[in-house]
Structures are given as C-alpha cells and as structure tokens.
Amino acid sequence: MRRHRIASIPGDGIGTEVTPAALEVLEAAGRKHDFALEVTEYAWGCDLYVESGRMAPPDYLETLADADAILLGAVGRHDVPDHVSLWGLLIPIRRAFRQYVNLRPVRLWPGIPSPLRDVTPADVDMAIVRENNEGEYSEIGGRLYRGTDEELAVQETLFTRRGVDRVMEYACALAAGRSGRICSATKSNGIIHTMPFWDERFAVARDRHPQLQAEQVLIDALGALVVLDPGRFDVIVASNLFGDILSDLAAAVAGSIGIAPSANLNPEREHPSMFEPVHGSAPDIAGQGIANPIGAIWSGAMMLHHLGDGDAAAAILSALEQSLANDGPRTRDLGGSASTADVTAELVSSFTSG
Numbered sequence: 001m002r003r004h005r006i007a008s009i010p011g012d013g014i015g016t017e018v019t020p021a022a023l024e025v026l027e028a029a030g031r032k033h034d035f036a037l038e039v040t041e042y043a044w045g046c047d048l049y050v051e052s053g054r055m056a057p058p059d060y061l062e063t064l065a066d067a068d069a070i071l072l073g074a075v076g077r078h079d080v081p082d083h084v085s086l087w088g089l090l091i092p093i094r095r096a097f098r099q100y101v102n103l104r105p106v107r108l109w110p111g112i113p114s115p116l117r118d119v120t121p122a123d124v125d126m127a128i129v130r131e132n133n134e135g136e137y138s139e140i141g142g143r144l145y146r147g148t149d150e151e152l153a154v155q156e157t158l159f160t161r162r163g164v165d166r167v168m169e170y171a172c173a174l175a176a177g178r179s180g181r182i183c184s185a186t187k188s189n190g191i192i193h194t195m196p197f198w199d200e201r202f203a204v205a206r207d208r209h210p211q212l213q214a215e216q217v218l219i220d221a222l223g224a225l226v227v228l229d230p231g232r233f234d235v236i237v238a239s240n241l242f243g244d245i246l247s248d249l250a251a252a253v254a255g256s257i258g259i260a261p262s263a264n265l266n267p268e269r270e271h272p273s274m275f276e277p278v279h280g281s282a283p284d285i286a287g288q289g290i291a292n293p294i295g296a297i298w299s300g301a302m303m304l305h306h307l308g309d310g311d312a313a314a315a316i317l318s319a320l321e322q323s324l325a326n327d328g329p330r331t332r333d334l335g336g337s338a339s340t341a342d343v344t345a346e347l348v349s350s351f352t353s354g
Contacts, residue, residue, distance in 0.1 A: 002035040004307050007067035007272070011045040012085075013281025014291035015073020021293035021344040022071065022300040025316060028351040029304070033312035040067070046077035046085055046281075055088030061096045069303050070274035073296065074281035094132055097271035099264035100163065101170050102130035103302075104247040104278065110325035112255040112334060116227065123231040124254050127178070129171040130243025132264060134163045137240045159194045159239075161201065168205035170267055171237035175212055178234055184216040185238035185246060198239065219246070226250050251278060258292035258333040261299035263306065275303040289339045292331040294320065297347065319350035 010019040023039060030036050042063070044056040055075075057063070064070055070093065075085045093099070108114050108124035140156035168184075175182040184202040188195035199216060206214045217225065219242050225232060226246065230253055238246055251260035260278035277295030285291055297316065305313035324330070328346050329338030 002309070004035060004037050004309075005066065005068045006037050006039045006303075007064050007070045008039050008041045009044055009070065009089075010041065010073040011075045011089075011281065012047065012077050013074050013283045013286040014279070015045070015075070015281055017286070017289065017291050017340050018277060018293040018296035019071060019073035021340055022296035024344055025293075025297050025347045025351075026300045026304065026312075028348045029312040029316055030309075032351045033309060033315070035309055035312065044089060045075060046080040049080055049085065049088065050077075055085060060089075061092065064093065064272060065097075067272045069272050069307060071296075071300060071303060072274055072276035074277070074279070076281040076283070078283055091137070093274055094264050097274070098133065098266045098268075099271070099273055100131065100133040101167055101263075101265040101267055102132040102243060103174075103263045103265055104128045104130065104243070104251075105261065105298075105302075106247065106250040106254050108254045109259070109321060111327065112259075112324055114253060114255050116230070116253060119230065119253075124250075126230070126233045126250060127174060127235050128243055128247045128250060129167060129174060129235060129237045130247065131163065131167040131238070131240050133240075134158045134160060135240030157191075157194050159197055164198060164201040165205070166267075168201055168237060169208075170265075171235055172205050172209040172212060175235040176209060180211060181213045181234040182215075183222070183233055183236045184214070185219045185222050185236060185242045186216050187219045187242070189218060202237070222246065223249055227253060248278065256292065256333045257295075258331070259294040259298065261295050261302055263299070263302045265306070273303075273306055275299040275306075289341065290332055291340050292333050293340050293343055297344075315351070316347070319347050322350070323347060 010016040027037055049055045075090050105127045108121045110121055136157045138156055138158040141154045143153045145151045186195050186199050188199050202216060226249055248257060251257045258279050262276055262278050264274040266273050277299050279295050301313040301316040323346050329342040330336035331338055
C-alpha cells in the first residue's frame with residue numbers, strides 16, 4: 001500500500017472545519033484506491049500568534065520539509081493584521097520550498113448556477129497560473145517618517161528572467177495538454193518597466209511553443225472579459241498580484257469562492273508542495289458547521305494527483321460532480337442549507353457504498 005506523509009495545518013476560522021472534512025474524503029478514497037495518508041497535524045496560526053507572538057515555531061520550515069505534501073486550511077483572524085498572519089506562516093512556506101507556481105483551476109460545476117446570465121459549465125473551465133514567489137509581493141521597500149505629514153511608503157515589484165520564464169514554461173506546458181489556448185495578463189501600457197519585461201518573456205515563451213494559440217490582454221480588459229466572455233479563456237498566466245485578484249473574480253463567476261481550490265507547486269519536486277482552498281478563514285461563519293468544504297476537498301484531490309494518485313483524485317471530482325448535478329447536499333453559499341458534515345458524508349459515501 002502506498003503511503004503519503006501529509007503535514008496538515010488547519011490554521012484559523014473555518015480552516016479547522018474544512019481541513020478535517022477534506023482529509024475524511026481523501027482517506028475514504030485511499031481505502032478504495034490502495035493508499036494511506038500518514039497525517040501529522042500542526043496547530044499553527046493566529047491563535048498561536050496571540051498566545052506566543054509567533055504564527056509557528058522558529059523551526060517550522062524544517063519540520064515541514066520532510067512531508068510529501070502540505071494541506072493548509074486557512075490563515076487569518078480579525079485581531080491579527082493580515083500582513084502578520086500571511087508573512088508569518090504562508091508566504092515563507094511558498095518561498096522556502098520554491099512553490100513558484102500557484103495553480104487555481106476554475107470551473108462551473110453542473111447544478112451550480114453562475115451569477116452570469118446564460119452561462120453553462122461548457123463556458124467556464126479555465127486554469128489560472130499565478131507566479132507565486134516574486135512580482136508585486138516582494139519584500140523590497142519600507143516606510144519613512146511614520147506618523148508625520150511627510151510619511152511615505154515604498155513597495156518594489158521584482159521580476160527576474162528566471163522567475164518569469166519558469167512560470168511561463170509551466171503555463172505553456174499546461175495549455176499544450178488542454179485546449180492549446182493561453183493568455184498572458186499584462187499592464188504594459190501603464191507599468192513602464194516590469195510589465196514590458198513580462199511581455200518580452202511571454203513572447204519568448206510563445207516562440208518556444210508555436211503550436212499554442214497565444215494572446216496577451218491588459219488586466220483591466222481581461223477582468224471584464226472573464227465576466228463578459230469566460231469561454232474565451234483556458235489557461236491564463238499572470239503575475240503574483242494579477243493572478244491573485246483574477247482567480248477570485250473567476251471563482252465568483254463559477255458560483256462561489258467557497259469551492260475554489262489552489263495548489264502551490266514546486267514542479268521539480270525538490271520540496272513539498274502545498275494545497276489550500278482559496279476562501280480564507282471566514283470568521284463570520286466559523287464554528288457554526290456550515291462552511292463549504294468543497295474548496296478544501298478539491299484542493300485535496302489536486303494534492304493526490306500531484307502525489308501520483310490521479311485515479312483517486314479523478315474519483316473524488318467525479319463524486320463531487322455527481323452530487324452537485326443530482327441535487328446533493330449543498331451549503332448556504334450554494335443556495336442550500338446543508339452542513340459541512342452533510343456534504344462530507346455524501347462524498348465519503350461514494351467510496352463506501354456498493
């Protein structure tokens with residue numbers, strides 16, 4: 001029997017509810033597909049920060065390094081500044097383990113209505129490839145003259161040829177295995193140095209993959225087009241900030257950000273990759289048992305695929321599709337009244353019945 005060592009970080013808010021739900025579904029799939037998860041849970045996050053002043057122990061990266069993969073629930077609490085919670089746990093993991101690809105698939109599932117008129121599942125099926133280690137989320141910058149009329153803040157955007165080329169290459173390879181269509185998000189008409197550089201490297205990537213149907217679209221127009229004509233897009237490659245914003249917008253087009261998954265990938269597999277739902281800690285509904293576990297479960301399926309259990313991953317997504325298409329239990333964000341446990345039990349049953 002195959003065994004996967006999983007570091008589980010439920011984190012904060014609804015993360016502590018949806019992460020166990022995802023693991024329950026993954027373990028049920030494992031019993032049917034002959035693998036087992038060896039899960040080690042780490043109670044790191046904002047609660048620990050309030051108690052100790054740290055989001056995680058000083059050696060937490062060394063602790064995670066031996067895992068095959070990391071499953072993260074959510075990070076964030078209303079009384080802890082977001083830049084503290086993210087830079088104290090999540091972002092160092094992405095950078096220390098060279099998880100330079102943030103992959104966010106977006107699809108409209110059967111049975112889920114889109115807020116867009118006359119949109120069908122055939123119209124919304126895309127993958128957003130976000131550069132995950134540099135770009136607008138650099139640490140370069142600072143603030144001067146705090147608390148005075150002359151106070152100023154500077155934040156530098158950092159693009160490297162190596163960083164841009166490797167995410168472009170991943171996106172092109174992904175597009176080649178899908179429809180062959182790829183779009184690059186840019187803003188080179190207004191950002192004079194970094195985005196023309198991004199465009200130049202995209203042109204090089206296009207030349208390396210002449211079989212692809214490639215286009216680049218300004219991010220403001222692209223945001224509008226994802227709403228007006230989502231079927232136009234298949235693979236979108238974007239910088240750290242643009243990919244972050246665009247993927248949430250696309251998830252809303254697909255009916256709910258509560259179902260959106262993501263993978264922080266180290267494609268070379270030199271370090272563990274990390275998988276997490278996009279929805280955040282949602283403190284307004286935490287503790288009520290009504291959080292949508294689909295984003296965490298889908299993220300878990302992506303983790304299984306990355307670990308080599310693609311059949312089990314496909315079976316989870318098939319069970320999810322069948323449940324949604326056949327009016328299975330759904331949480332409030334999808335117009336239903338089911339609990340987290342109801343949705344989880346329905347998906348677990350697909351691996352235990354018969």
